[in-house]
Amino acid sequence: MKYDIIVIGGGPGGKACSIEAARRGLKVALVEKDGSGGNAIHQGYIPMKIMLDEMIKNTIGKDPINLTESLKTLGVRMEKAKEGWKRSLERAGVNSYYGEAEIISEQEVRVMVDGGTTTLMGGSLVVATGSKPSSPIAPQLDEGRGIISYKEVLTGKWLSLKDVVILGGNIEGCEFATLFNKMGARVRILELGDRIMPMCDLDQSQFLKEEFEKQGIEIKTNSTVTESQYNKEGKLEVHCTNKVDGTSEKLLSDALLVTGASKPVLPRGIEKLDLDRGENNTIKVNEYLETTQKGVYAIGDVTGGITSANAAILEGKTAAEIIAGQKNPVNYKGMSYVCFTDPQLSGVGLREIDARERQVNYQVKKAYFSENMRAISQGYEKGFIKILVDADKQTILGVHLAGDDIAELIPIGALACRQDLPIEVIRDLPLAHPTMTEIINEAL
Numbered sequence: 013m014k015y016d017i018i019v020i021g022g023g024p025g026g027k028a029c030s031i032e033a034a035r036r037g038l039k040v041a042l043v044e045k046d047g048s049g050g051n052a053i054h055q056g057y058i059p060m061k062i063m064l065d066e067m068i069k070n071t072i073g074k075d076p077i078n079l080t081e082s083l084k085t086l087g088v089r090m091e092k093a094k095e096g097w098k099r100s101l102e103r104a105g106v107n108s109y110y111g112e113a114e115i116i117s118e119q120e121v122r123v124m125v126d127g128g129t130t131t132l133m134g135g136s137l138v139v140a141t142g143s144k145p146s147s148p149i150a151p152q153l154d155e156g157r158g159i160i161s162y163k164e165v166l167t168g169k170w171l172s173l174k175d176v177v178i179l180g181g182n183i184e185g186c187e188f189a190t191l192f193n194k195m196g197a198r199v200r201i202l203e204l205g206d207r208i209m210p211m212c213d214l215d216q217s218q219f220l221k222e223e224f225e226k227q228g229i230e231i232k233t234n235s236t237v238t239e240s241q242y243n244k245e246g247k248l249e250v251h252c253t254n255k256v257d258g259t260s261e262k263l264l265s266d267a268l269l270v271t272g273a274s275k276p277v278l279p280r281g282i283e284k285l286d287l288d289r290g291e292n293n294t295i296k297v298n299e300y301l302e303t304t305q306k307g308v309y310a311i312g313d314v315t316g317g318i319t320s321a322n323a324a325i326l327e328g329k330t331a332a333e334i335i336a337g338q339k340n341p342v343n344y345k346g347m348s349y350v351c352f353t354d355p356q357l358s359g360v361g362l363r364e365i366d367a368r369e370r371q372v373n374y375q376v377k378k379a380y381f382s383e384n385m386r387a388i389s390q391g392y393e394k395g396f397i398k399i400l401v402d403a404d405k406q407t408i409l410g411v412h413l414a415g416d417d418i419a420e421l422i423p424i425g426a427l428a429c430r431q432d433l434p435i436e437v438i439r440d441l442p443l444a445h446p447t448m449t450e451i452i453n454e455a456l
Contacts, residue, residue: 013107014133015041017335018121020113020279021140023050025312025324027097029138031104032332040106041132043113043123048098051142053090057321059166061352062089064187067194068354079195083168115281118307122281136307136335139282139295140328143274143313158248158267159240162188165269173197173266177250179237180271181208183351186220188269189229190353200230200263202252207233209351213363213412215398220414223355223394232261240268276314290316299341301331309335322347346430350419355395358422361410361429362400373403379455381415385446392416397451399425407432417448424452 017033019026022044030042044050052058066082101108109132111125121132145161147153155164162184164170176192178185181203189199201208201224207217208224208231221231234256243249243264250263276294285305288296294316301309309331312324323344330342348360367374377399381387395415402409411425428438435456443450 013041013130015039015107016134017041017136017138017332018043018132018134019138019140020115020121021050021142021312021314022046022048022108023052023056023140023142023312023324024321025142025328026050026138026140027101027328028325029140029311029328029332030101030106032329033335034104034106036332036336038332038336041109041121041134042101042106043109043111043121043132045110045112047110048094048108051144052321053093053097056162056166058093059086059090060162060187060191062086062093063166063171064191064352064354067191079171083171086168113279113281115279115284118285118305136309138328138331138335139279139303139308139310139314140312140324141277141279141314142324143276143319145270146273146275147270153270157240158242158265160267160269162269162271170267171195175265176200176267176269177202177237177248177263177265178269178271180273181205181231181233182211182272183209183349185269185271186224186351186353188271189224193224193227193229194354198228198230200232200265202235202237203231203233204236204255205233209357211349212351212357212359213398213410214365215396216357216359216412216414219395220351220353220355220357224353227354237268274313274319276316278314292316300334300339301327301342302334318344320349322349346426348422348426350422352419355414355416356418357412357414358418359410359412360422360426361408363410363412364398364400367400367409372409374409375401375403377401377455379451381448381451384448384451384454386448386450387415389446390417392448397421397455399452399455401435401456405432406435408435408438411452421449421452424449 016038017040019030019042022042030040033040066085109123111123114122123130153159153161175198178201181201189201192199209217234254235252238251238253240250247264250268253260275292288304290296295310295314297310297315303310311327311331313319351357379397381395382393398412400410408428439456
């Protein structure tokens with residue numbers, strides 16, 4: 013079969029690339045070995061978000077969680093997610109092949125499907141095969157030794173832990189801290205830096221720290237793990253060291269969950285291509301997502317760049333645009349994030365520390381959900397919005413949110429940051445009332 017573009021990897025980046033290319037009139041083949049949605053749906057962030065939603069919903073004034081029922085709900089929603097993912101590709105006109113890809117050349121890919129093979133020919137090749145968990149510390153991932161990643165947790169086997177130590181106060185680590193805390197486990201976070209969620213604005217990090225501590229989640233900053241092993245009583249001994257004062261501590265736990273570290277997943281036959289490699293065997297790309305092999309592009313985690321689904325989606329769309337003839341470099345400006353903890357964090361653009369480092373003349377504008385009518389009506393009174401404004405140009409530099417169910421509020425901030433919108437444009441929006449979105453105008 014002959015295609016304009018072959019995409020290997022059907023996660024968020026591969027899907028975005030395929031749909032955008034199809035919208036631009038290209039004939040697209042998408043190859044995914046793990047079925048509809050790839051790792052994102054089968055063992056990644058989609059089942060994680062389903063579990064988080066289920067646990068948070070079921071711990072609000074209700075009896076202890078029924079894990080069996082929650083896992084049933086997870087299974088039902090995952091099937092719906094797979095079907096929805098598949099339908100969106102079909103509706104866009106993307107031809108999907110579910111099997112393992114083997115690269116024969118930059119224009120030829122062989123797919124193992126149902127015991128047979130199908131050969132695909134393409135004008136351009138996009139590698140979007142993502143990454144898999146790894147460990148940044150001496151104790152490597154080993155389920156038999158209680159050192160696990162998100163993949164082991166989401167099988168369901170490790171969900172009944174009574175005590176867990178989480179290495180990493182990043183988005184992944186904090187979301188799992190919320191999950192295990194809602195399930196009644198003792199949770200301790202070890203963060204190498206001086207605060208959890210270091211990618212966030214400082215006010216957000218401090219807010220989440222205080223909320224976590226109210227919930228009983230313990231946080232140890234400036235800390236890392238030096239070793240871990242089971243003792244005679246069957247408990248995992250996690251030895252950690254504080255990098256500031258040099259003190260050491262032994263923590264007894266059921267498991268050590270390692271977060272935030274990954275290594276690339278490379279398709280079979282990748283060695284046949286003339287590709288420059290980066291650290292940890294990642295694929296090097298330029299600002300146009302081009303590799304050193306003509307006609308071959310790479311996006312997402314496999315490049316070793318920004319390791320997030322948001323970045324992979326943006327890069328996927330950009331790669332499709334470039335292949336279709338619109339050659340603009342990838343532009344991360346206005347790319348937002350959401351941390352689905354309880355409470356949630358979300359943000360886009362400059363943090364206050366960034367503005368200071370760049371010596372930007374800025375203003376801080378804040379509003380609180382305790383003053384927003386819709387938030388009050390839902391009982392979502394904790395949290396705030398913090399907006400950084402260029403004091404000279406009166407444009408929005410950054411938007412940072414903390415509170416309950418705020419994930420859907422960030423798109424307006426993302427648009428404002430990406431387009432350098434004056435604050436008057438946002439102020440003039442006739443927002444529906446009462447809605448939580450109004451907090452943006454309440455701040456401005």
